[in-house]
Amino acid sequence: MTYFIITFGCQMNTADSERLAAYYEARGFKRAKNEKEADVVIINTCMVRQMAEDRVYGLVNNLSKLKLRPKIIVTGCLVGTANREPSGRVMKYLKTRLPKVDEFLPMEEIGFEYAPKRTDKKIALLPISNGCNNMCAYCVVPFSRGREVSRPFAEIIKEAEDLADAGYEEVVLLGQNVNSYGSDLVKKSLFRNPIPPAGGIGFRDKKFKPVMVKSMGQNRIPTLFPYLLEEVAKIGIDVSLGFKTQANIKPFKKINFISSNPWDFSDELIEVIAKYKNINREIHLPAQSGDDEILKKMNRWYTREEYLNLIKKIKDKIPDASFTTDIIVGFPGETEEQFQNTVDLCQQVNFNIAYIAMYSLRPGTTAEKIADDVPREEKKRRFHALDKMINRKKTQYNANASN
Numbered sequence: 001m002t003y004f005i006i007t008f009g010c011q012m013n014t015a016d017s018e019r020l021a022a023y024y025e026a027r028g029f030k031r032a033k034n035e036k037e038a039d040v041v042i043i044n045t046c047m048v049r050q051m052a053e054d055r056v057y058g059l060v061n062n063l064s065k066l067k068l069r070p071k072i073i074v075t076g077c078l079v080g081t082a083n084r085e086p087s088g089r090v091m092k093y094l095k096t097r098l099p100k101v102d103e104f105l106p107m108e109e110i111g112f113e114y115a116p117k118r119t120d121k122k123i124a125l126l127p128i129s130n131g132c133n134n135m136c137a138y139c140v141v142p143f144s145r146g147r148e149v150s151r152p153f154a155e156i157i158k159e160a161e162d163l164a165d166a167g168y169e170e171v172v173l174l175g176q177n178v179n180s181y182g183s184d185l186v187k188k189s190l191f192r193n194p195i196p197p198a199g200g201i202g203f204r205d206k207k208f209k210p211v212m213v214k215s216m217g218q219n220r221i222p223t224l225f226p227y228l229l230e231e232v233a234k235i236g237i238d239v240s241l242g243f244k245t246q247a248n249i250k251p252f253k254k255i256n257f258i259s260s261n262p263w264d265f266s267d268e269l270i271e272v273i274a275k276y277k278n279i280n281r282e283i284h285l286p287a288q289s290g291d292d293e294i295l296k297k298m299n300r301w302y303t304r305e306e307y308l309n310l311i312k313k314i315k316d317k318i319p320d321a322s323f324t325t326d327i328i329v330g331f332p333g334e335t336e337e338q339f340q341n342t343v344d345l346c347q348q349v350n351f352n353i354a355y356i357a358m359y360s361l362r363p364g365t366t367a368e369k370i371a372d373d374v375p376r377e378e379k380k381r382r383f384h385a386l387d388k389m390i391n392r393k394k395t396q397y398n399a400n401a402s403n
């Protein structure tokens with residue numbers, strides 16, 4: 001039996017597809033060259049924009065017309081959302097909309113039991129958490145992936161060490177909000193033992209004092225991300241020898257982390273990036289908008305000024321830092337003046353790349369209740385204006401960038 005996986009969406013979905021491949025191969029399946037030659041085709045779906053969702057409907061239709069029709073399995077965000085909706089209404093809709101699908105497979109059934117089948121031999125995607133506890137007004141991720149769940153600290157470090165040992169030069173730590181990593185682990189640990197032991201909470205063979213992230217002057221969540229990033233950066237490096245490599249394992253040349261939320265970017269995280277040269281200096285920091293009113297409507301927990309202050313704080317500590325971002329244009333009610341505030345913020349930061357999206361209504365989100373009143377032509381104009389200003393010809397528009 002052979003399988004073929006078609007992946008839509010972000011790097012998180014690509015990482016999920018690597019686990020899906022491992023799952024099928026553990027059951028004796030072999031990877032087919034293409035969907036026409038496969039016995040089973042698995043479609044890993046994305047819902048971040050309507051366009052990505054529509055492509056799935058078209059694809060299922062085309063696959064069902066193939067001469068040797070494969071078994072069609074749908075997984076990913078569409079199934080996650082339908083599965084989590086308690087009334088069953090969304091699953092019913094999905095089944096009516098996709099009658100040719102043989103199975104709807106929730107990603108939760110796959111787990112982390114098998115080593116992912118990675119096709120890239122240099123850059124490894126390494127998921128550290130899944131889901132999101134933030135409720136940005138436009139975003140479907142909290143519905144499609146559920147609440148944030150962090151993978152165990154030791155499990156991630158072990159996988160990172162294995163990757164370095166296998167010769168991977170680059171690793172990308174993945175999560176919907178990487179810098180809130182470990183918040184759930186800390187809370188669980190404190191639930192078991194409400195008085196934290198002196199020296200911090202034990203993870204792996206070390207003790208860490210969780211970093212309390214602050215937003216708008218208030219304590220928000222405890223996180224372990226600065227420690228996790230440091231442990232990954234240190235792999236193969238003997239710090240006491242002044243960053244010389246150990247004999248049998250090479251450090252990563254580059255470590256990336258995607259995506260960060262500005263409101264959880266702690267001072268401790270900045271210190272770790274500054275300390276380790278193998279952590280990428282091009283930091284992805286989604287702004288989404290440069291206007292305070294729109295940010296508030298989006299339920300983003302920072303102001304324009306706080307975002308710009310964070311950029312300055314990072315630049316002060318890491319002079320060679322540069323930034324990429326995500327921007328949504330045409331959010332409901334966005335006026336020309338508010339759009340110009342975004343243009344101004346982008347000019348001030350001088351982003352290397354911006355993944356720009358035209359707002360598209362997603363069912364179930366709080367923004368669904370606000371009239372989508374910016375005409376499509378106007379959204380396009382704003383999109384092209386920013387794209388020309390920031391990206392010029394450096395990159396192609398990524399329709400599925402999120403966060």
Ligand code: SF4
Pocket residue numbers: 132133134135136139140141142176177261402403
């Ligand atoms: S945009 Fe990012 S932080 Fe906001 S809800 Fe979606 S995944 Fe979470």
